[in-house]
Amino acid sequence: MRDKVAFAGIGTTRYGSFPESDSYGLGCEALNMALDDCGLKPSDIDGLIVSRIPSYERFAETMGINPQFCLLTETAGRFSGVSMALAANALYSGAAKYVALVYGNNGRSVRVRYGGGDSQWSPWGMTSPGAIHSMMWRRHMHEFGTTHADLGPVATAFRHHACLNPDAVMHGRPITLEDHAKARPICEPLQLLDYCLINDGAVAWIMTTAERAKDLKRPPVLLSGYARQDNFTYRATPASDFWHGNLSATRSVYDRAGIGQADIQGLGIYDNFSPTVMFSLEGLGFCKQGESGDFVKGGTLQLGTGRWPTNTSGGHLSDSYMQGWGIIAECVRQLRDDCGARQIPNAQAMQYICATNIAQSAILRRAA
């Protein structure tokens, strides 16, 4: 399926707290932006994937879309990449010609909490995705000699990018390594600046075949390769292998895309918490397992400083918590030279990585 499917249109709303709207309102706003971006109308859309918006039926009727391929995907962030792959398969097989993928999140204004509630481990007070990652990072520190301070260059690089991005929630609020070190603890060893934001917003992508994308308004960005490996062995506890096994399996993305690391200019890494960036870099082989602390030191992930500018919008930590949807949108924008002050010079290919029990990686590139 190499280079057969393309991103044709991108829409991202403003980010913040919008109690006057909801995930439907925000989703419609993002979809209209994406349609305008590529020059299509709602009636052109014959495939629809909706995520974190409660009902695909309500969303489809709201936008007047009557597709031949339609589904709702689970709200977990790993489903941004899964949704992308489902759309690509539908386009490649001919099940749809133009797929709109719409994610809407009003978690800020309805005060969604990530933790609490009944679960396997709630009687012991164990809850929240942050605690799972904190447990894993403490173990990583023990096994490999990494430290909490090793996460600092991740947080500061992404905040630096947010300060270059006028649309980022944390625009204009720079941080230092010392700020990272002294932030209040949430679930030790992780602290506030290791956690992603919670904000409202929406993202929409229009995907189509590479052939059809040529006739639309904007230069197509091709999905060159995608790889996924699940590992549900540790569903109920933090992953005792840091997902290194299933992440390593997604290195097949390079063969699938026909593009190696040397030919990639920037990364988009799912950063719900700063340690996932480290697990991703180790899992995809940017450095050896255990060496991510040394790897990110000195600004490796920072635009203008390092070889691997990552999450140039600011990511989930400092731009917007759009659960991978916004990070993939940023990869597309880099490949269309849309990024202004945060543009990676001569960006030809970008890689997306998501470290979870559904480990995934994708490589996007400019159409020739």
Added chain:
Amino acid sequence: MSLDTRPKPVIDNWNRPFWEAAKQDKLVLQKCRDTGQCFFPPAPVSPFTGKPHWDWIEASGKGELWSWVVFHQSYFEGMRDELPYPVGMVKLDEGPFLLTNLWDVDKDAVQIGMRLSVRFPGGPGDLVLPQFGPEA
């Protein structure tokens, strides 16, 4: 600190024997009859074979600390007065991991790899929450 106000476990058909055993100060696990391996959380089939061939066994109640965290954020009203509280991930000698609180362990003395053993100090209502502290 009181275990009386802890969140109650979600009890289902598969884990009910675990919670009943805890009331008797026993830690029990399912053991796969075909592979001899134990697994947790309780399930209808062995994850090693997919078959419903397993028995409940009484575990040794011993293991080592794999990792640990300290919660500063309040997620459960009934645990607010325990903040900040520790949660440890224990690798039982039988293989499975359990998440538990660290009982009678000074924060400064916590070390990954330390030997731990189970105790049954109480819980919400008539339920008992297994806890782990320094190996007895």
